[in-house]
Each structure stands twice: as C-alpha cells, then as structure tokens.
Amino acid sequence: MAETLLTKSCMPCRGGMPPLTQQEAEELLAQAPEWALLDDAHRIERTFRFGNFREALTFVQQVGGLAENEGHHPDVSFGWGYATVSLRTKKIKGLHENDFIMAAKIDRITSIGNRLLHRTIEGAACRSG
Numbered sequence: 667m668a669e670t671l672l673t674k675s676c677m678p679c680r681g682g683m684p685p686l687t688q689q690e691a692e693e694l695l696a697q698a699p700e701w702a703l704l705d706d707a708h709r710i711e712r713t714f715r716f717g718n719f720r721e722a723l724t725f726v727q728q729v730g731g732l733a734e735n736e737g738h739h740p741d742v743s744f745g746w747g748y749a750t751v752s753l754r755t756k757k758i759k760g761l762h763e764n765d766f767i768m769a770a771k772i773d774r775i776t777s778i779g780n781r782l783l784h785r786t787i788e789g790a791a792c793r794s795g
C-alpha cells in the first residue's frame with residue numbers, strides 16, 4: 667500500500683536540511699487540502715470552528731497530546747468557537763514532511779470527533795423518537 671501521511675510518524679528533526687520547496691509543499695498539501703500555505707510556503711495553517719469554548723479546548727488538548735506523541739509541535743491559538751493551528755519546523759525555519767504528517771493527523775481528530783458527535787445526536791434522536 668502506498669505510504670500516506672496518515673501511515674507515517676514524525677521523524678526527529680535535527681536541522682541541517684533545507685526546508686521543503688514551494689513545489690514540494692504543494693505536493694504534500696494535496697493530502698491536507700484544507701490547510702493554507704503561508705509565509706512564502708514556510709508555514710501551513712488551518713482554523714477549526716466549534717460550537718463553544720469547551721469543544722475548542724477539548725480539541726486543543728487532543729492536538730497537544732498528538733504533538734507530544736509525534737514529537738512535533740504546532741503553535742495553537744484558540745477561544746470561544748475556534749482553534750487556529752499553525753505548523754512549521756522551527757529547526758529548519760520552514761516546512762518539513764513532519765508538518766504535513768501532523769496536519770493530516772490533526773484533520774483526522776476532527777473527522778473522528780464529528781462522527782462521534784453525529785452518532786450521539788442520532789442516538790439521542792432514536793431514544794427520544
């Protein structure tokens with residue numbers, strides 16, 4: 667099976683290599699199309715929307731756990747109803763495949779969360795129906 671970002675794990679980055687080129691970044695962005703390529707292709711960013719502060723905080727906590735597991739860390743700002751995640755590899759002052767692996771895995775957090783939420787809503791509807 668072809669390796670995809672979701673089947674990979676972040677590799678420790680000790681610096682010393684050049685950041686991805688714009689072309690390389692755009693190729694990887696195809697697997698995380700919701701993210702914006704910013705700062706002359708040196709950073710990727712996505713803002714996620716939520717129903718309230720608690721949902722945003724829960725998401726941020728999940729992102730933090732993923733980052734610790736992967737050993738690669740985003741910058742996150744969040745508040746009532748939103749969380750903005752920004753990814754770049756500080757050691758090389760630009761983008762690395764690690765940033766795209768994290769983006770794909772962060773997207774999966776929200777898709778799992780949404781599926782669970784829908785199942786809960788459906789479940790409640792069945793019981794009250």
Ligand SMILES: C[C@H](O)[C@H](O)[C@H]1CNC2=NC(N)=NC(=O)C2=N1
Pocket residue numbers: 677678679680737738739740753754755756757758
């Ligand atoms: C050894 C380990 O890979 C490095 O310290 C990691 C930790 N997390 C990191 N996160 C990010 N965003 N950039 C880095 O350069 C980085 N370096």
